[in-house]
Amino acid sequence: xxxxxxxxxxxxxALLCWLKPLRSIAWGITVFCLAVSFAAxxxxxxxxxxxxxVVAIPGWIEVDGLGCLVLLLVTFVCTxxxxxxxxxxxxxxxxxxxxxxxxxxxxLLVFALAxxxxxxxxxxxxxxxxxxxxxxxxxxxxxxxxxxxxxSWKMAILTIMGAPISLFGFLVLYWAxxxxxxxxxxxxxGLYAMSSTMPPxxxxxxxxxxxxxxxxxxxxxxxxxxxxxxxxxxxxPVCAVLSGVKTTVPLYVxxxxxxxxxxxxxxxxxxxxxxxxxxxxxxxxxxxLQVREYKRMFAFSTVEHMGIILVAAGFxxxxxxxxxxxxxxxxxxTKSLCFYAAGMVLLxxxxxxxxxxxxxxxxxxxAGSALLLCSLAxxxxxxxxxFLSEFSILSAGxxxxxxxxxxxxxxxxxIAFVAILLQVNGMLFGKPQPxxxxxxxxxxxxxxxxxxxxxxxxxxxxxxxxxxSLLTLAAQQLGGR
Amino acid sequence: MSGTxxxxxxxxxxxxxxxxxxxxxxxxxxxxxxxxxxxxxxxxLFVAASAFLxxxxxxxxxxxxxxxxxxxxxxxxxxxxxxxxxxxxxxxxREINQAVNIPSSLLLALLLAIAAEFLVGPLVAxxxxxxxxxxxxxxxxxxxxGGYTLIARREAIPQLIGLLAMENGAFFAGISIAPDLPLIAxxxxxxxxxxxxxxxxxxxxxxxxxxxxxxxxxxxxxxxxPHSWR
Numbered sequence: 236x237x238x239x240x241x242x243x244x245x246x247x248x249a250l251l252c253w254l255k256p257l258r259s260i261a262w263g264i265t266v267f268c269l270a271v272s273f274a275a276x277x278x279x280x281x282x283x284x285x286x287x288x289v290v291a292i293p294g295w296i297e298v299d300g301l302g303c304l305v306l307l308l309v310t311f312v313c314t315x316x317x318x319x320x321x322x323x324x325x326x327x328x329x330x331x332x333x334x335x336x337x338x339x340x341x342x343l344l345v346f347a348l349a350x351x352x353x354x355x356x357x358x359x360x361x362x363x364x365x366x367x368x369x370x371x372x373x374x375x376x377x378x379x380x381x382x383x384x385x386x387s388w389k390m391a392i393l394t395i396m397g398a399p400i401s402l403f404g405f406l407v408l409y410w411a412x413x414x415x416x417x418x419x420x421x422x423x424x425g426l427y428a429m430s431s432t433m434p435p436x437x438x439x440x441x442x443x444x445x446x447x448x449x450x451x452x453x454x455x456x457x458x459x460x461x462x463x464x465x466x467x468x469x470x471x472p473v474c475a476v477l478s479g480v481k482t483t484v485p486l487y488v489x490x491x492x493x494x495x496x497x498x499x500x501x502x503x504x505x506x507x508x509x510x511x512x513x514x515x516x517x518x519x520x521x522x523x524l525q526v527r528e529y530k531r532m533f534a535f536s537t538v539e540h541m542g543i544i545l546v547a548a549g550f551x552x553x554x555x556x557x558x559x560x561x562x563x564x565x566x567x568x569t570k571s572l573c574f575y576a577a578g579m580v581l582l583x584x585x586x587x588x589x590x591x592x593x594x595x596x597x598x599x600x601x602a603g604s605a606l607l608l609c610s611l612a613x614x615x616x617x618x619x620x621x622f623l624s625e626f627s628i629l630s631a632g633x634x635x636x637x638x639x640x641x642x643x644x645x646x647x648x649x650i651a652f653v654a655i656l657l658q659v660n661g662m663l664f665g666k667p668q669p670x671x672x673x674x675x676x677x678x679x680x681x682x683x684x685x686x687x688x689x690x691x692x693x694x695x696x697x698x699x700x701x702x703x704s705l706l707t708l709a710a711q712q713l714g715g716r
Numbered sequence: 717m718s719g720t721x722x723x724x725x726x727x728x729x730x731x732x733x734x735x736x737x738x739x740x741x742x743x744x745x746x747x748x749x750x751x752x753x754x755x756x757x758x759x760x761l762f763v764a765a766s767a768f769l770x771x772x773x774x775x776x777x778x779x780x781x782x783x784x785x786x787x788x789x790x791x792x793x794x795x796x797x798x799x800x801x802x803x804x805x806x807x808x809x810r811e812i813n814q815a816v817n818i819p820s821s822l823l824l825a826l827l828l829a830i831a832a833e834f835l836v837g838p839l840v841a842x843x844x845x846x847x848x849x850x851x852x853x854x855x856x857x858x859x860x861x862g863g864y865t866l867i868a869r870r871e872a873i874p875q876l877i878g879l880l881a882m883e884n885g886a887f888f889a890g891i892s893i894a895p896d897l898p899l900i901a902x903x904x905x906x907x908x909x910x911x912x913x914x915x916x917x918x919x920x921x922x923x924x925x926x927x928x929x930x931x932x933x934x935x936x937x938x939x940x941x942p943h944s945w946r
Contacts, residue, residue, distance in 0.1 A: 358901035365908045369915045376919060384923045385935035391919060392875060395912055396866055399882035402905065403859055406886060407839070410893035414842075436838055 237282070238291040238298060241275040241310060242349045244268045249342035258335035262324075265317045265338045269345060273310040280307055284704050294420060297355050300708025304560060305352035305480075305487045307705075308567040312479040313345045315683045319575055320472035322677025326582055337377055337470075344370035344476065351484050355422040361405045364485055368394045368452055371481050375469040386468035390461040394452045401448025407441035408492075423491050427714075430498040442496050442504065445489070452485040455511065455545065456518040459538045463526075466534035467587060471578030474530060478537045479571035483563055486541055490548050490559070494714040497551050508549030509640050513647070515542030520647040523654035528587045529580065532658055533573045536613055539651050540566040540621075546644055547628040548713065550635040556710035558628035564706065565620040565694065569612045572687040576605035579680055580662070583673040589658055594667030601676060603663055605684050610659040612691050614652040620694040725773040726846050732766045733854040736888055737829060740861040743874075743881055744825045745818050749809045752874045753795060756881060759858075760790035763888045770847055770891055778896045786887060789906040790880065794913045798873070801917040806873060806924060816868050825861045832857035851892035858885025870931055872920040876913065883909055 248268035252261040282289045283303040290297045298306060320341070324334060347366035354360055372395070376387035412421050415432040430438075451458035462482075466474045496504050519539035526532045540562065547559035579602040584592055595603040612619035625648060632641040694702070739759035746752050764783040771779030799807075816824065833853045840849055862885055865878030890897065927935065 356898075356901065358897065359904055362901075362904040362908050365912070369908075369911055372915055372919070376922065379922055379926060381927055381935070384919065384926055388872075388919055388923065388935060391916055392866065395879060395916070396863065396882070398908075398912065399859060399862070399879065399886045402883065403855070403886040403889060406890040406894045406897075409897060413894075413896075434842055436842060440836075440839055 236291070237275040237278040238289050238296065238353065241272045241279055241306060242291075242296065242353045243346070244272040244275070245313075245342045245346040245349060249339045249346060252335050252339035252342060261335040261338035262317075262321045265342055266314070266321070268342070269310065269314040269317050272345075272349070273314045276303070276307050276310045279303060280701070280705060283708070284701060287708070291353075294422075295355055296353050298353050299424075299712055300705060301487070301491070301560075301712040302352040304564065304705055304709040305484065306349055308483060308564060309345065309348045309352070309480045312567055312571045313341075313348070313476055315575075315687050316472040316475040316479075316571060317341065318686070319475070319578070319680050319683035320470070321679035323471055323578055323582065323680055326674070326677055333377075337374070340370055340373055340377075341473070341476075344374060344481075348476075348480055348484055352487060355420075357408065357421055357423065357426065358405055360488055361402060364401075364449065364452065364488060365395075365398050367481060367484060368398070371473075371477060374473045375465045375477075377470055377473070378468070380468070383468040386461070386464040390465045393458060393461040397448035397451040397458075399448075401445045404441045404444030404446075404448060407437055407444065411437035411441060423495075426495050427498060430495045433499065435499055438496060438499055439504065442492055445492055449485040449489050450511075452482070453489065454482045454515075454538050454541050456515040456538060456542070459515070459518070462538060463522075463531040463534040466537075466574075467528050467530045471530075471574055471581065474533075474578070475571040475574040478534065478574060479567045482537055482541055483567055486544060486563075489545075490713060493548055494712065498714050505549045505551040509546050509637065510549075512542040512545030512547075512549060513640060513643055515539070515545065516644060516647040516651075517542075520650040520654065523651050523658075526658065527589055529589050529592070529658070529662065530574070530577050530587060532589070532655065533570065533577060533613070536573070536651065536655065537566075537570060539647075540570070543625065543628065543644070543648070546640065547631070550628075550632050550637060550640075551714075552631055552635045553710060555628060555631035555635060556713040557706060558624055558631050559713065560706045560709045561624035562621070562628060564702075565624050568687065568690050568694070569609065569619070569621055572605075572684065572691055573609040573613050575680065575684045575687055576602065576609045579676050579684070580606060582676055582680070585674070589662060591668065592662040593665040595663050598667045598673040599676070601681065601684075602673075605688070606659060607663055608688060609691070610655055612695075614655040615648060616652070618695045619691065623695065722773060725769055726850070729766055729769050729847060730850050732762045732769065733850045733888075735762045736766070736884070737854055737857055740858050740881060740885075741822065741825055743865055743877065744821050744861060747818075749871060749873050750807050752877045753798070756877045756884075757791050757795060759881060759884050760786055763884050763891075764791070766851065766888065767891050770895065774895070776895055778899070778902075779891060781899055782887070782891065782897070782902055785902055785906045789910055790884070793910055794880065797910070797914055798876075798917050801914070801921055802873070803921070803924060806920065809871060821864075821868060824864060828860040828864060829857040832860050845892065848892040852889050855885045855887075855889025855892075858882070858888055860885075872916075872923065872931070876916045876920070879916070880909065880913065 251257050251264045280303050288299045351363040372387050372391045411433040415429050454462040516539050519535045522535045544559050544562050547555045583599040615621045615625050739755050742755040764786040767779045767783035836852050836856050859882050862878045862882030866875050869875050
């Protein structure tokens, strides 16, 4: 029951926002429904920890540990982003007349994001991921400026082009499933159970197609080029959702599929995932050095982290899988905080350029402190959670027998660390530009930032028992040696 | 009796496969926006025809449903939606500067069709089903040529049509490799494809209104410029 509420309440919220008499309170409806949805997910997570899985509609809607973790991230990030949107959209958006449309679309995006981890049938997973892409594209174009339209067009072409490719992949997967004799339903669990009997040729081919199609959506290099443009142009709450969970969800599907491949004895692709992941991390690390806009900077950091998660999954051990899950969790909560901070800088100073922001501590101490906190956290400085998960991935890689990959990964992570802190250093200190006084930051934005900062600070020093159990459960579903 | 009957069906299916491929070439060579849309409709009709043929031969209602869904979505709904949404001048447009000229495009498309044959060769070898031998390589070719159209075109609508042609390729292969896909999945996929057309059409309209042209290549403001460290 709680699972149904968690998944379908956003859809109801989208409908309510659409109704004429309720349009003026669209924000309230959105925040309330998403908060309830988040609470329901927490309840579901408790049930998952007790029973291993929660079934809402047998054969259709069901979550296991991994699905529940992703659902938890989706509802958490989207709820806070909705709170943040209240003040941000009122002050920072040019087209205020269609706010109800924004919230309605936003709720649809949340619904699509929540469906993907909860739906059992793999064919419908494809539909869910495509819906995510479509709603996200519309939200990026919300401001209707030339820049926003260009960004969303690039995003549409690059990410929707993946749709037919991955559809082809899912059809081949269905073929592989049928030629193995069937018997079980075509679900992730069913596929996993049959992984050794499916023809490895078909399985590999279908994985490659899905990987190309969904890799673009997850922002893996070299198909990441839409990501920085979309993040520089989209309204900031949308950026938080895009970077925090919209990239995570296609990656989740890739990881699920990868676990099936890794369980099949002949179709080994783990090493390739390590190479492709490292490529993303490397590209992002060097682009971080030369980026000029701070929102783009955080976008490139997303490419980096998606790469790290893929590398960890490619190591294919239980330990590395745990690291990958922890990294997924930590990235989602930290990256959304980064965009809340970046959005406050944009609200306060009205510029996107790094070079035009100087002495932020003096002009806007609240935004400055938030930016310092989130940059340290996202770059992976101790004692923040990303430091812990990156460290556990590196050590798991060493134990899995990949010293070369671990060395390269460590070098790239250090480059990215230095790049982010150099860029932010310039923004925080120095002489503020005398031109314009900083605008005030709305209360709802401050609230969202404080709420988002709590887990980022706590998880770095103390991982509560239930969180650890959920991560372990999720890592088990990824398989590995 | 049933042997020659099946042979006839397989022959007809091979013919529709050839026509699907030909309409993909047609999309590559046509400059007129309207003409590209017509080729998509024709191609979708042939994909549906293949679904009907095989469905009839194997007494499979799933495939007949797939054919009906195909016609309802790509032959009727999508052209109608695009017609309603977009201003007439987008339709009238002819593409003047293409990234690659038409003869070279045609050559590339041919090469892609051959590449598709090689790509799926190992997969086809695992089965003796004659329909898979025809539909899978042609479907892959449709996917690749559609993808090429998407990359090489400069106009928004031909880019969208390239995307839908890619989807046609996937469906065409799906007739052979996933003939009993559950109806709900087929419906969901079809609705999703329609939504893609609506969203891209909406974007195109906004772009035409804001920037004044539906030429996607005109948008090139956002790019990465190196940071100068002072």
